[in-house]
Amino acid sequence: METIAERLKSALESLNEASQKANRAPNSVQLLAVSKTKPVSDIVLAYEAGQRLFGENYVQEGVDKVKALQQLSDIEWHFIGPIQSNKTKLVAEHFDWVHSVDRRKIAKRLSEQRHDSCALKVLIQVNINEEPSKSGVLPNEIDELAEQISELPNLQLRGLMAIPASQQSSHELLDTFAKMQHLWLDLQSKYQNIDTLSMGMSADIEPAVLKGSTMVRVGTAIFGARN
Template identity: 65%
Template sequence: MQTIAERLQSAYVRIEQATDNAHRPRNSVKLLAVSKTKPVSDISQAYEAGHRLFGENYVQEGVEKIIQLQQLSDIEWHMIGPIQSNKTKLVAEHFDWVQSLDRAKIARRLNEQRPANLPPLNCCIQVNINDEASKSGIPPNQLPELVEIVEPLPHLTLRGLMAIPKANMDAVEQETTLSMLEELFGEYRTKLSNFDTLSVGMSDDVEAAIQHGSTMVRIGTAIFGARN
């Protein structure tokens, strides 16, 4: 049975190979280890293996882990799940990134509740690229309006886009979906100074996502094993 350190190493190698195949620099894609439902001991093992970027889907669970591991001050914590209005204060006070921003109301609350002693909260707007009712995120045609609202907020830094493409797409649909995301990202990257992150690609589609400009892939099961 492989250790978490060994599985992490396999993920790094996979990303390196995909960036090589896409003719991109190896350091152009980051790995977000998705640690939802996993115990703090698993995160500690990944940390000891040198990993620093962790993603949580559930606010309460994520905050508990952040508090338990607060002595590891160089961990970068990403909130990647939906955020309810009554949880924005917790997110604003504890996380370094929010990748699932999809409403002006949430953006404004995070901005107001971000403590003054912390740097601005890094944010990605979640785009519902395949228009799936089961998923959070805004349709692409609403992106300009939300960008206009988020960009000037002083305690948020708009860093890019996040998406969860539809599962089990055929090659043509996958190509169309990822090309749309790549184009959207490229459009705003040229306009906005801090817009440098396209968070797309999970265990099943890492290679295709990197081929289409992903700068951050989110991998959970392949590192930590099946969810509890």
């Protein structure tokens, strides 16, 4: 059985191959290791193998891990799951990034409850395929939310995140990622610091990187199947 270090190495190699095929510069796409449901010991193994960016989906589980590993001061913690209003304080106090901001109320609470001297870096989650059951703003709502976030003192808008609809053909998936890239470039033309397009997971790294992703979210390929 492969170790976490070996699987991490394979994931990075796959990411580098995808970047080369897309004629992207080396290290222009970051790997976010999604560690939800995995024990702290697994995160430590990935850390020891060189990984520094970790993503969590569940607030309390993520906070517990942040506290348990606070001695590893160079870990960058990303919250990537849906946020309920009653959990914004925990997210604002413990995470470095939030990928899943999709309404002004949540953004406002995160800003008010962020007391760190460093602004909380946020991405707007986009419901790019306009699925009724999925979180995220619709593409035509990005500008309004971006403007609202830009006025909040303790947040720094850094870009967009999306989770494409499942069971798309390879052509449909490329089209989805291309739409996200267009929206991201449009946002970049309007605001400073827009440098992050979070899209692509284990199964679709190559098309995501081809269409401009700057951060891919990989869990199972590094940590194995979820418990």
